[in-house]
Amino acid sequence: MAHLFPSAPWTAAYQAAVNENPRYAEAGKEWIHGPVALVVRADPAIDLSEDMAVLLDVHAGQCRAATYTTGSEARSAAAFAVEGPYDNWKTLIVQNLDPIKALMQGKFKLTKGHLPTIIRYVESSKQLLASAQHVTTEFRR
């Protein structure tokens, strides 16, 4: 069954996909630096009237909780926040874009968090986002 992106059911399926990804479990096992927010910028054309986010409580290679919430709440709760427009998130998921390359191209921005830490755990970041490919996703556009 396909889950609408972004949404609470998609977020729950994404948490499961992260926890079923052995490469993330390995790459992320030393991550103890706090939750990560993936923020989708508001896009009224697809019923996103405000920034919405997937807030991932990732710790030591596991996703302990995943919450679908507003961008502002996620930014407050997260230690790290990566933000971008809906179309870029769709491309990242569908094409399994390299998130580092996408950051360099300006497709996403790290709006909160310590960049040297993200760099130290670059493989963990890649596997976290690669897990989204394993979620059966219905896109709004």
Place this chain on the structure above:
Amino acid sequence: MGKLSYESRIELAPGAENNGLAAMMSSLILQNLNDKPEKRADFAKLRGRVAIVAEDAGVALTMVFGGNMLTVHDGIVGVPDVTVRANSDDIIQLSLVELTRLFALPNLRGEAMRQILDKSRRGDVRVFGGLLHLPLVLRLTRLMSIH
């Protein structure tokens, strides 16, 4: 862009605001300087123009160092003293270079440096002007390294 606690400046030149690589490099250097004050001596002595080209991402920047001052430009601006051409993963790898305890030199036995040297031999990472501007390269490596 950001502040340091002493007289210094790191800024994005007009037009570089949408260059993700420029934003990352300036943030990285700023945060490294705040996290590790011992790197400030290198920042104070750094003078020169360094271009970095992320070939797979199609993005480039030019960092102009002027002793405690850094301006990051979109694209290649002027004639760089040093140009680094590599894929985005390898550019990140440059900031993972471990430093020796003595003199904080790039640790040739470290995993990151060994990978970079391997890729240099294969031509995946290319540094132009590095030998002519060795002090610049060494100081920049220390500044960019997260260690």
